[in-house]
Amino acid sequence: MKNFNFVVAATLQAGGQPLRTTSFRVHVHNSITSAWMTPVSMDAVQEEPDHMFSIYAEFSDGTVGDITYHHGITWSTNQLSKITMTNVGKFTPVLDQSSIGPASALVLAALPATLNSIFVTDGIVNIVDSWQNPFASPTNRPRIDFIRGPNKMNYNDPDMSNILFVSEGFNSLEEDYFNTLTSILAGQMEEPSQFPWSTLVNKINFWSLFLPSADQECTVLSEQIPYNQLNFEVLGGEHYEPKMTGIKQWISNADAYLKGYSFISTIGEIAIKVPGFPDTDSRRYQPLNRATKIASPELSLSALIEIVGYPTPCDTNQLTTSEADLLNYKWKILYDPGISLEGVNAAGSKHVPKDTFIFWAAMANRRLTNHRNTAFKIAIGGTPRTDRFSTPDRNSSFHLNNLRRANVDQLLYRIREGATVTDPIIGYVWGRSAYTD
Numbered sequence: 001m002k003n004f005n006f007v008v009a010a011t012l013q014a015g016g017q018p019l020r021t022t023s024f025r026v027h028v029h030n031s032i033t034s035a036w037m038t039p040v041s042m043d044a045v046q047e048e049p050d051h052m053f054s055i056y057a058e059f060s061d062g063t064v065g066d067i068t069y070h071h072g073i074t075w076s077t078n079q080l081s082k083i084t085m086t087n088v089g090k091f092t093p094v095l096d097q098s099s100i101g102p103a104s105a106l107v108l109a110a111l112p113a114t115l116n117s118i119f120v121t122d123g124i125v126n127i128v129d130s131w132q133n134p135f136a137s138p139t140n141r142p143r144i145d146f147i148r149g150p151n152k153m154n155y156n157d158p159d160m161s162n163i164l165f166v167s168e169g170f171n172s173l174e175e176d177y178f179n180t181l182t183s184i185l186a187g188q189m190e191e192p193s194q195f196p197w198s199t200l201v202n203k204i205n206f207w208s209l210f211l212p213s214a215d216q217e218c219t220v221l222s223e224q225i226p227y228n229q230l231n232f233e234v235l236g237g238e239h240y241e242p243k244m245t246g247i248k249q250w251i252s253n254a255d256a257y258l259k260g261y262s263f264i265s266t267i268g269e270i271a272i273k274v275p276g277f278p279d280t281d282s283r284r285y286q287p288l289n290r291a292t293k294i295a296s297p298e299l300s301l302s303a304l305i306e307i308v309g310y311p312t313p314c315d316t317n318q319l320t321t322s323e324a325d326l327l328n329y330k331w332k333i334l335y336d337p338g339i340s341l342e343g344v345n346a347a348g349s350k351h352v353p354k355d356t357f358i359f360w361a362a363m364a365n366r367r368l369t370n371h372r373n374t375a376f377k378i379a380i381g382g383t384p385r386t387d388r389f390s391t392p393d394r395n396s397s398f399h400l401n402n403l404r405r406a407n408v409d410q411l412l413y414r415i416r417e418g419a420t421v422t423d424p425i426i427g428y429v430w431g432r433s434a435y436t437d
Helices: 175-188 197-203 247-258 301-308 313-320 323-335 354-365 405-412
Strands: 004-014 017-028 032-038 041-045 054-059 064-066 074-077 083-085 091-093 103-110 123-128 143-148 161-166 204-209 224-231 239-246 268-273 285-287 339-341 350-352 378-380 396-398
Touching (some): 041 091, 083 103, 091 123, 143 175, 161 175, 175 204, 197 204, 247 301, 301 323, 301 354, 313 354, 323 339
Parallel strands (some): 041 123, 161 204, 339 350
Antiparallel strands (some): 004 017, 032 054, 054 064, 074 103, 083 091, 103 123, 143 204, 224 239, 224 268, 268 285, 378 396
C-alpha cells in the first residue's frame, strides 16, 4: 500500500513462555527516484581491508533510506590493479611500494534489473600511503606528540598510565586547534574537582595523535530532524535558529514537553517548521503553545507513532489543503476509527492534541545525512531501528564498513614519538602485540 509503514513485533518463546521480544519497522515505498553512494569520496589507506561505501536512496514519498544491502546490487571498480573488490561491495586498496602519493579509483554499483533505470552515483576512492610506508619520509608519517606528564620516558613503566588523544573530524588547517583542546583537557584532569583523576596526575602521561580528515565532523548514522528555535532575544525582532536532533531524542523531548516537563529554554520558544507549507505561508512555522499537560485520552508523540507510524512528506503535503483529509481518509480508515484531531473534530477515544500533531508532522523532514570522509571513520548513533537493541543517538564507534580495530593497531604499534627514525617507537603501549612485524 502506498506510503504505508508499520511496526512488526516478534517474540521468542520456550515452553509457551515469552523469553524475548524485539521489533522492526517496515516502510513500503512505491518506487526509488534516485540513489547515491556516501560519502562522495573516501580516503582509504593501502592494505586496509573491508572498506565499503553505503548506498542511500530517495523514495517517491520523499523519504530517504539505506539500501546498501538490498538484494541484487552488483558492485565493481574501474581500477582492478589498485583495489581488490568483493561481490558484496567491500574493497581493499593494494599496497604499491613503488610510488608515494595519492591514487584514485571508482567504486560502481548497479541496482537489480527491476530498478535498473535508477543510476547510482559512483563512489570515489582516494588511495593514500600505508600508515608506515617505508618509502615515505619519516616527517610525513603519523607521529605521537607528548602533551604533559611526570616523565615521557617512563611510558613503558608498568606503574604508569598513558592516555592518547586522537583527532577525528579535524581538517589539515586545524592541528593547532586540536593541540590546544588536548592541552586544555589534560590540564583540566589535574584540577581537584576532577577526582579521582586529580589524585593520579603523577602517574599519567598525556599524548596526542593528529591525523587530518578530509571532512570536518563525524558520520552520523541515525535519522536527523531539522527544526528551528524561535528566539526573540535577537536585535531586529524574532529570529529562527536552525537546529538538528536525532529522532529518538526528538520523540523523548516531545513527550517530556507534552507531559509538562518543558525542554524549552527561557530565552526563546520552539517553533516547528512543518513540511508542506510554502515559504510564503505564515503557517509554515507552528509555535508550540500548550499550557497544560496532556491527559487521557490525549496522545503523546510516542503513542501516536504506535498507531499511525512515522509521517512522510506525502502525508504533510496534504496539510496545505486540509488536515481533515489526512485524518478522515487515512488515519481513521487505515489505523483507528476512534482517532481524532484537535481543531478538526470532537475528541474521540484517542485524541491528538495540536502540539502532538505538530511534533509528528515535523518528523516528515527526517533525513539520513551523508557520511563524512574522516581519518578514523568514527560513526555516531546507529541506522534506524525500533527495537531495544538499537544504538543510542550519541554513541560513537568505528564504522565497521570502513575501519576496524585491527587497522588502528597496524597504525599504533609502529608509531614513533617524533619525526625521525631515531625517535622511539612507543605505539605498542596502545596497539595490540599481534602487529610485531
